[in-house]
Amino acid sequence: MKALEIKNISKSYGGLDVLINVYFTLEQGERRAIIGPNGAGKTSLFNIISGIIKPDSGEIYLLGQNVTRLSTYLRSRLGLARTFQRNTLFNNLSILDNVELALHSTKSDSNIKDILRNWGLWDKRKVIVKELSYGEQRQIEILLALVQSPKIIILDEPTAGMSPMETKTITEMIKSLSRDITVLIIEHDMDVVFNLADGISVLHNGQILCEGSPDEIKSNPLVKEVYLGTDH
């Protein structure tokens, strides 16, 4: 059983094709990065995977189950968790509230205490999220996805806007995740990508340009042309 199967997904807005026949699959436990220039359709793809927008055509299978018509919350219950490119937290609530909501629990059980301790947030648990630094908020963004004990986690630019130090912490954290968890990640920082991913898919103008191991992608001239060459 594959963890995730994206079968011929297409989506267009007005006359603009955002995704064209996108097809790829993820094995269980695989860590895959999606890269591509801005406007390639990466975030749209994520929104389709998590069910926030509906594709025009194509199908999505999550752990063998066709979820194309399922709404976001049901996909979440199947074990899909995600983070957002821009922080989407419960800004006016405390860290504790945020985590409790993510855990579907309001009892301050030891579980929460352990998690917050591990993340070094226990002392700050009553702080309102919007008063935290950007880096800390970014951390909580990921934390909320992780505490759901997902089977598949999709991360939309987890290190965007972070300092090199913070980036490193986050990367390590993702790396230390259990290998049972399938990870799909959008990332611009190539160091992070090459550090984390088993495989890479390059998305360009709404289409999968090529797929391969980090080394293959690194040396692919096509990729260099459309992405690495221009962006770096």
Add this chain to the structure above:
Amino acid sequence: MDSAQIIIQALNGLSYGLLLFLLATGLSLIFGLMGVINLAHGSFYMLGAYVGLAIINLTGNFVLALLGAALILAFVGILVERFFIQRLYKRELDQVLLTFGFAYIFMDVAKWIWGGTPRSLPKPPFLNSSLNILGEAFPVYRIAMIIIGLFVALALWLFLERTRVGAVIRAGVDDQEMVKAMGINIKIFFTGIFALGAFLAAFGGVIGGPIMGAYLGLDFNILVLALAVVVVGGLGTLKGAFWGSILIGFIETFGKVFFINFAIVTIYIAMALILIFKPAGLLGKEESY
């Protein structure tokens, strides 16, 4: 109903719709750009009618009244935006509440100055006659309303599509950051939009004056209609405001013909039906994410 009647009623609907358009565009743009539902928008319309009437009584000149009232209310709009709304930058709910407070104040100011007696604006003499359409009389003034409404719509379209400022406004509806990125002073920009909305509303108040009159309570009556237009058409676009206005104009008019007993609710029934099937209005963007 014979064809002459259908034509007359269609013209009625069109003239009414285009009057609503004058009011609704401003409301829609202010909402689209600033995120504020301006609940004082109807007040600008009502005050426009009152000020216009005062100018007519003073000078006897309708055109002067039209421009004078619109300019005066645009100035009031600038004051309200500059000294109050701007202080609550990015606090949309508070801004809405603020405009509600102003609606109360404007209503009382109007009562204070002009008394509670309902009034009507005299039509300019050269438009005070009827046209014969297939044997049915139709007021020339309403034809003039249609022409003016279309003219304003065209002018706004040209402004939004063909000028740099217009391009900024269109961009701003989708993304406010874009406006800032283009190096435009967002505060002056907002003041300008608000003033434009007030200008158009007051303009509409004078144009509509000979038909809708000027009375206390006009502000809220007309506001509800304008909100209906904006929501039915889809918020934030000229196109939405235009077609929404025409549609509501026709629904109101033909509702009065075919569902005479339900005329008080036709507009609400239509609005509910449209929103049930198109939760973001007819021309609104379905997926905002």
Add this chain to the structure above:
Amino acid sequence: MISILNKLIPAETNLPWLAKVTMLLILVLLPFILSSYGLSLLTKVLIFGLFAMSLDILVGFTGLVSFNHASFFGVAAYTVGILVNRGFENFWLLLIPGIAIALLLAGLLGLLILRSSGAYFLMITLAFGQMLFALAWKWRSLTGGDDDGLPGIGRPEIGLPISMWNEQNFYFLVLILFIGSFLLIKKVIKSPFGKSIVGTRENELRMQSLGYNTWLIKYISYIIAAGFAALAGILYTYFNGFISPQELDWSMSGYILLMVIIGGAGTLVGPVVGAAVIIILQNLISTYTELWPLFMGLIFILCVLFARDGIVGSLLKLYQKKVGEMK
């Protein structure tokens, strides 16, 4: 979009017990001090306070700015009014159909309107509210129409040898139901469900990604709010002795919305304070000047400019700051 995102929900809103007891004591003692007119105002404040509190479940906690809350208030009022006029007397039994019909209506409307959000939600609720208003206006045989309304509704029979025609007794009935509702609403808000409606207000997308069925959460919240509005509507009917279609009009919904916002959306005490301020001001100012809307408008503007979280919200903030300083 209209958002309440700038409204804070204080993490710890528990007032010291001394303040709570004082407040309760005041509410119990006031009827013995007040003139009969003052008592009637206070009764009205409690009824509208309950009404505003129920709207606050939607506006303040769920983040849905609804403009047809008066529908539930009015529909329940009419149901009870019509039954009373047909000879049904027992107050407690009448509460059942009154509240049930409002819940049913909310269940039905909720199916139709909850796909819209923001300004669209506001307008679609307005549309349905006005349709119900028109129904009450035109269905003369049932509602008495626009002119007569339904007059002649006596005071409730509560099955005890206590006459509700006595204004003090009636006040205490309202007070008991008010406090009961207050505690119940508070319990709902503090429950896991309460947390999930706040989460939905704060970030619906995230809630869905966390596996919450936010549609259902909003739907249930809409129905709960309707139930408490219905109770307020029933009490108001008995208080006035009549009902007219005006009770369902959008201006009534707007009036309640103002109470919520002036008092402080997202705090339960706020709407009650908002109701008190607006009702008392309206009655006081209008005695001295016919230009009372002018003063109401000015107060709104001042409130918005200088007490942005509503009266109670601002006080709470101040209080938290103080407590914070002392720690």
Add this chain to the structure above:
Amino acid sequence: MKSQLFKKISIVLLLFFFILTAGCSGDKTTQPEQNPIKIGLLVPYTGVFASNGYDITRGIELYFDEIGWKAAGLEIKLLKEDSEMKGPVALQKARRLVESEQIDILTGIVSSSVAYALRDYIVANEVPLILANAGAAELTKEQGSKYIFRVSFANGQYEYPMGDYVFNELKLGKITVLAPDYAAGHEKAQGFMDGFKTSGGEIIQEIYPPLGTTDFGPYLAQINKDADAVWVHFSGTDSISFVNQYAEYGLKDKIPLLSSGDLVDESSLPHQGDAPIGIISSHHYSAALNTPENQKYVKDYRAKYNDDPNMFSEQGYVAARVTVEAIEALEGDISDTEKLLSSIKKVEFKAPRGPFSFDPKTQNVIFDTYIRKTEKIDGKLRNTVIHTIPADKNPWYLLK
């Protein structure tokens, strides 16, 4: 430290409720040696009908000015409240007037729905209520009470006799009727139609636009061209829009317009341009009446307000005079409500509108009905009385 804060909070709370209490208890000022007569006036001062409220107030104050604000030697105190045209609001204000101010008589009330809302309270608290406008016929019939009097009109009272005049004098047989879609609009239209049909006329079309319609275009285009005349009832804002648009759509020259007096009341005339010229209407008053009482009234009114009186101000004027006459008949001793009621019932005088009295059975007013024609004289519109139907010739009074 902390407990000090709690104390402070409690004190603030207490203070707040103290203020609240003070606000609620109203003025319980010490009574002066001689009790003044307290008259409560409850009319709309805000909203669409504010002008009616102001006109009634003007009429009342004009009369009190005339008599120096004294009745039977006692000072008159007029306590004004804004009803906002809303039943619950009006009831709340009435509570203040009755319980806090302890008024002797309540007057005003523009809308019937407000009158219905107040009815039970007024009766329970035994306060005489003199309606100065609200026209629902039931208010002085089954729903009436010995506490409720009406000096204005019942819906249909002056519309009904016009039916006979239209059919037999004007010789118009087929009529289209338009009136606003609310209780009073229907009741007034029904009054005219009943009178007209009883005389032998035929109603060929009825149209009821919503109350507050300003754009009548769609309705005007529907009017049946076979009608000999159009009869309408509109008032306030609606009346101004309607008359202007009736002319605009070219109907003025094709189908004569008949109306209830409200359409061309003096409150609307100055804003209707020349459009109302030629309209024939029936009413209980016209500012152009040629009686000495009216001429004096109009002159005084103009002197005080620099404006023409209208139906509302005249109704206010009459209401004020009724209260004063009733009080003077009792020589100021109004402690016994029963006596006050029967004294009010007996009041009779020559009002600006003509002879005024109450029907002892219903406590509704009895008046003569005037058929008027709107004309332009010396550059000013006025409603010239062309025919008078005395009360005893008005079949409406015989209806059940």
